[in-house]
Amino acid sequence: MQTEKHIVSAFDRDLEGVQATLMKMGGLVEAAILDAALALETRDAELAGRVRAGDAAIDALEEQVQTECARLIALRGPTASDLRTVLSVMRCAANLERCGDYAKNLAKRSLVLNGMMPIEGAPGSIRRMARAVVMLLKDALDAYIARDSVKAQDVRQRDREIDQMYNGLFREFLTHMLEDPRTITPAMHLHFIAKNIERVGDHATGIAEQVIYLVEGRIPDEERPKASGVAALTEASQTAPRSES
Amino acid sequence: MQTEKHIVSAFDRDLEGVQATLMKMGGLVEAAILDAALALETRDAELAGRVRAGDAAIDALEEQVQTECARLIALRGPTASDLRTVLSVMRCAANLERCGDYAKNLAKRSLVLNGMMPIEGAPGSIRRMARAVVMLLKDALDAYIARDSVKAQDVRQRDREIDQMYNGLFREFLTHMLEDPRTITPAMHLHFIAKNIERVGDHATGIAEQVIYLVEGRIPDEERPKASGVAALTEASQTAPRSES
Amino acid sequence: MTDATLHSPQPPRSLLVADARTRRRKAAETRFRAYGLIAISLGLAALVFLLTSVLGNGLGAFRQTFVEIPVTLDEATLDKAGTRDPKAMAKVTTVGYGKLIASALEAELAAKGLDTAAVDSKAIMGLMSKEAPADLRNQVLADPSLIGQTITFDAAATSRVDGFFKGRVTLESAARDSNISPEQLQLAQAMADVGLIETKLNLWGFLSAPDASELRPEVAGLGVAILGSAYMMLIVLCLSLPIGVAASIYLEEMAPKNKWTDLIEVNIANLAAVPSIVYGILALALFINFMGLPQSAPVVGGLVLTLMTLPTIIIATRAALKAVPPSIRDAALGVGASKMQSIFHHVLPLAMPGILTGTILGLARALGESAPLLLIGMVAFVKDFPSAPPEGLMEPATALPVQVYQWTQRSDPAFVERASGAIIVLLVFLLIMNAVAIVLRRRFERRW
Amino acid sequence: MSLGLLSLIVLGLAVLGFLAGRQRALRLAQGDARRLHSLPSYYGWQVFLFTAVPALALMLGWAFLQPMLVDARVASHLTLAEGASLELMMNDVRRVAEGLTLLPAPSSDLATLKTQLSDAGVALGAELRPDVLTAAREYHSESASLRMILSGLVILVALAGLGLSLARINPEQRARNLVEHFVLVLLIGCALVAVATTFGIIASLVTESWHFFQLYPARDFLFSTEWNPKFGGGSSLGLWPLVWGTLYVSLISLAVAAPLGLLAAIYLSEYAGPKTRATVKPLLEILAGIPSIVYGLFALITVGPLLRDYFAMPMGWGDSSSSVMTAGLVMGIMLIPYVSSLSDDIINAVPQAMRDGSYGLGATQSETIKRVVLPAALPGIVGAVLLAASRAIGETMIVVMGAGAAAKLSLNPFEAMTTVTVKIVSQLTGDTEFASPETLVAFALGLTLFCFTLALNVVALVIVRKYREQYE
Amino acid sequence: MSSETSKMSAQGVQVYYGANHALKDVNVEILDKTVTAFIGPSGCGKSTFLRCLNRMNDTVASARVLGTILLEGEDIYDKRVDPVTLRAKVGMVFQKPNPFPKSIYENVAYGPRIHGLTRNKAELDEVVEQSLRKAALWNEVKDRLDAPGTGLSGGQQQRLCIARAIATSPEVLLMDEPCSALDPIATAQVEELIDELRSQFSVVIVTHSMQQAARVSQRTAFFHLGNLVEYGETGQIFTNPRDPRTESYITGRIG
Amino acid sequence: MSSETSKMSAQGVQVYYGANHALKDVNVEILDKTVTAFIGPSGCGKSTFLRCLNRMNDTVASARVLGTILLEGEDIYDKRVDPVTLRAKVGMVFQKPNPFPKSIYENVAYGPRIHGLTRNKAELDEVVEQSLRKAALWNEVKDRLDAPGTGLSGGQQQRLCIARAIATSPEVLLMDEPCSALDPIATAQVEELIDELRSQFSVVIVTHSMQQAARVSQRTAFFHLGNLVEYGETGQIFTNPRDPRTESYITGRIG
């Protein structure tokens, strides 16, 4: 990455502007996920409603970032690291937007769950997982800001932990369902919620990969260091299918 | 969109090349989804294995499209419709790649399901849904090739049908689970499979939106015409939460 | 495409081997170069030949053989009243002075013990220019205090004696010559041996003296011619520079580009190439015949040379104006200068070196021009200096190149030497003017 | 009041006007120049121009008209003797009148007056005749009074211009525009001088030739091959021997100058290093700067005898030192730089890109010159040679001094021949009387010469101009 | 970013060169404190229109301008308007840097001098310094104001020309391909300067380089065959032009 | 896309203009049937190096070239090599179109004529036609081969110059900013042509426009201050350059 200024400073200005928007988006998404998880735990319909409504703002920001980036490419014709920056901003925004969607979905499902039988401990577990994944997202964004590829690698590693948490929850909810058929419907929702939170982790990894792309000019080879490939699958075949779902 | 040639034909050549790659990707993805659904129905482990292995090719193609597009932007500095074309190709490739992931996941889960109790009629329903969604995807890609925004709008409308099919399957699997707790684990997998196929529909819609972006220069306002908004949700709250999950 | 058919017969050639064709081409190259060198050498040889011929013939004009005799300016003969009143003294004619000189010379010869038997006293006086007495008279009248003193008087020797010491006249040629006898020359040789006759530098005399008649080439000088030329140049400069510059500014900067200005342009280019003699005819018909200006006057010469120089100056000025890039004009107009302001503030000052160079070169050409002057009567024999301008402009004068022509038309071969000398003077003036022009151009040359 | 003093006064007034105008403008603007339409000095210039120009124009016009007016009035006093020309007498009158102004106390006695006059430096050829004296007196007083009137008028005009233009000043006045219009008119006037010159040339040549053809049949002039003027009358004035001589000399000179000049130009612009070029080019141009009189002398005293002694006499071709060959050779030397300089410019104007293009294809230098540069420059070079030809035809001094005076139609280049210009000079120098065909024929010759060179020049200029446009 | 008040307004402008109809019914509002770029293929009339805005076309004998052009509501083609005064208000910078071959100081001081804008030397000095500062040149030349302007580098020369134009405190600055004779780095500096100038002047720039128009302008006008095809916000013109001809030109399908 | 055999090879090339060390130790392999672009800031030595490749620098008295340059293995600076023969093999096209002021036919026929490449008129006609075809000009000029080359438009002139260079069937074509004097549409046509020529020749192009280098070349060499900083595949240079100086230049941080 270049640290000097562009000769024409307008480009630097534009680039900084769009990255600031991206960071704002990141903040909103993090808050949305945490809020949604809180709403689920506290059965706070009003908070959940706010999270659902807030997604529009995230969507709008994403659209703004995409338009700005397209404009930047059209007007400035960036190359090399500049181009990578713009493209990575676009991809990160797409990642964050999707995370926003998950938060909204979480909020929606938490409203649905409010009307159902609560499952002991589950919302707490969800919230813990949400907190962990938000930490991951935050770190990915920090790594982005700092163009810190080491930290980005770390994020990619830590996504495995999220995967493990998800596997744990998968089993937990399955147990509940088997134990008490009345919990089947709410557990289904919780299943989907957990899956979505796991996906947020994947998107954080996606952002971390953009950092590496930015710094090194190439997307890292394997999509992400996997827990253990086929072995994990056979194990998971009994529990939860891994990741890229 | 422009129909005339560029003065420098190399750009046209590049652009056509990358779009051809995209179409090839589309073909692979469609086949993968259909094959995976077939493997599920026929419990054909070998076919499922092939689908899983085939995803690497799709991923490679996606990476190729992304690199080519970045290169195209760096070398040609496209503007206006050219830029939109390049950006839409990048977004479509991301969409298709994700669809490829779903196909792979379907294949993986079908392997897992092979070892479990079969659920009557479910694989057939899944396969019907998969066929419908592949039709949708095909139409979306056709609309892309033809830059046909009318057809793209049609794709967006038809995504509702996929959503309805998914809702139907959701209830069906839920019934199975409630009726026979032994089916809970396989039904969970089927749930996720159905959800993923529904997501393929969403991605087809995403491609259709890119067509509209290409032709009209803007992403259509509401993400997609929804079945009925809040009304659908309250209904779905008892069944399946809609779409953006 | 049928690429295969293209250049198929050529076997691949190595760079390192020169084929016959290449060698032939190299030889042609060398030959061609030689032709150019030969042409230049011939041109330069002609120049050298011309200059040596002129110098060889003309340098002698700056040296003059003088008879040096001590003359006692006797008050009794020269100023009988003793009042030193110039009017009274002017009554004594050249004849009186002639006698004085003759006696002084004879006395001196006797004193030096030279044998004058072979020549009579008239012949002895014949060694000196017929102008000598007048010369002495002028000296005395200019400085009456000399009367009573004995001064060393340098009397110009006649052209034959002068020629003898410069090698132009020999004893044999003198034998065939009615104006000089071998005996006179032998006497002159003897006088030279004792220091009575000496050939010395006579630069000032040659440059300042007026023309002299056919019989006294030894005292003919360029004074009137130089003055006449100077007057004419003054007129040319004062008229052609402002008019030329003004006309150029109009034509180059102001005039609309249409058929009329095109015609004027061709007209000016043509005027520059009209033979100079045609201008002479114009001057004769217009200034002298029609307007009644006096013949032989510098004013007429000046006017005709002005007309001749004008196109040159206009062309040079327009070239100089054209060389100022249009961007300068745009720049001035762009900040709100009017057209006139842009021209007078920017274009003209920038073009000035070019204009001046052109003007000087035009003047130089005018200075060397003779044909038109012949026609307006400047070939007349003029012995009197014209007075100071402006009156002097109307008085008869001659000009350097015409003076040359005049002298070549005279029969005495001594005038050939004078003519060549005059040409050297003319060339020196031209050299100076051209040098100034070159310095100007070098100094202010601008590469945009 | 002399014209010089008068112009000084007018100029003085104009300078005063400038200062006053500037001052007044500033005062009207309360000292703040920004309120004025134009810069203050433009108001000054406006007053200056309105003061000086009309007054000076009046003065100049008057100066031209006055002699004619006075001449007309004075001529009536003269009794013209048999055979005497009015011209000559008027000259006397003017001289005497001029002398009268110089003398403090002119005597009334004719004889004393004459000595007085000659003492004052006015030498009179003939006796001073009484009618001449009266005429001179008349002339004197007429001139003096006219001069007085003129002075008064001029100063009045200047003052009027000054007053009027000062009065018109106000801050909104577009002084700059006014001044600029005024200057433009002056510029146009100057540009017209060039036109007037051509007009004057044509008019004088045509009118005098017209006089000639009234005295001498045009047919004989144009078609006769004999030139034999006799001042007693009965001359044959055929043009052809002169034209032949002119062309012959010009041809020889071009045969010398064209190849030498062109080759020299090629060498200088293409082969010579900057140092050689910087020395040789000015050296060659010296040849063009040398006045033709010098070449004339060179021909007369050096080349002529040389050719005669070493070529003509030994070969038995003639024994004249003046010859067509002498004049042609010397003129050829003179013309070398005309050809070389112009060709050099033209060759240099061929863009370097053209040469690079050729070198880039693997051409040698001489191939590049012969196949690219010269063909490109050819029209320009032709133009240069034509201009040199025009110069050769119009050249006077070299032929006057080198070619001889015998009008002949001969092919032998070592014989003396004569040219149009030589004959113009010989017919018009000396005492000229504008009444005989022997004198007037010079104008017809001049007209012929003018037409010849005009045609050549126009063709050459058109070619050169076209060529220049090619690369612009 | 830019206030949206109109500075100049061209209404139905048509230009003929003799019989050649070079500009056909052009309507443009030049906004205040905005960089407006004119783009289009060669010979489409960009420069012609630009030169209409300060009546530089008056100097072309064959040119005939119809229609109205208003500068702050006043018709600049009114008979009472002196083009000389107009050009002080609507400054111009040309394709090739064209400093006068005088000192840097004199270059900048020329405009104020001929228009009599200052009352004394101190005021003039002040104007010169301010203009050079605005043109981002002061620091580079402040120690050699007496050095000839032609001795500066190309980019500096162009900035000097801009300073010279600024010195008459114009309201609009017209620039006809101001960077086409400069190397890339000097171009960038001048572009940067244009970007800064926009806070104080309306800038109108003709450029052959679409990239440049994209970089420096907020508004872009696209000319084609003497017509104003499209005029709008630069981002929109470059990402989503309305007229297919603009689209074709921008994406390199027509020249 | 392009075969990877080396056509010309520069090894340790150094150029001095008098005492000015203009080019420092440049090593480049020019590949066969490939467009190689030289980019870099003004004065970095691009043209200098280009002109070393066909010894056009021989015409500059002060220039001194060290190092070896091989054309198909033969040292072109060998004493036995006649630059005249070399230049027929390594053709050159210049910045400004410079057709000879002759007919179109004569322009193209010039090279074959001076090198005696054809035996008769029919062969020459054939060569001219083929060259014009390759230069994508044949259809535009086939009906007026006798018209002067200078009467063509700028872009056509440049293509004529290319045809002229092709006519001696060179192995390498050098082009020094061949489009900088052309308008965008002509530029595009010439770029298109360069793209086509690559199937038959090695093309080396110097350009100031990075966009142009990106568009037409397969290999790019970046020069800076007389050094060859980076040389590689164009896509890589423009998306992911290895040297930070290249990166800075490409992204507009140094001029």
Ligand SMILES: Nc1ncnc2c1ncn2[C@@H]1O[C@H](COP(=O)(O)OP(=O)(O)OP(=O)(O)O)[C@@H](O)[C@H]1O
């Ligand atoms: N002084 C002139 N006399 C006659 N026609 C002119 C003149 N100036 C321009 N034209 C014509 O007017 C039209 C528009 O020219 P203009 O210079 O405005 O184009 P442009 O868009 O600025 O082109 P470029 O990008 O080449 O500068 C062209 O057809 C041109 O030939």
Ligand SMILES: Nc1ncnc2c1ncn2[C@@H]1O[C@H](COP(=O)(O)OP(=O)(O)OP(=O)(O)O)[C@@H](O)[C@H]1O
């Ligand atoms: N004929 C010459 N004599 C002396 N120095 C020269 C000559 N040609 C070039 N140079 C110097 O050599 C260096 C490299 O010049 P060169 O022309 O190769 O640069 P370039 O990269 O082509 O620049 P540009 O992009 O401006 O054409 C410069 O410093 C230049 O001043």
Ligand SMILES: [Mg+2]
């Ligand atoms: Mg959303």
Ligand SMILES: [Mg+2]
């Ligand atoms: Mg270069």
Ligand SMILES: O=P([O-])([O-])[O-]
């Ligand atoms: O983001 P997904 O719904 O495709 O996992």
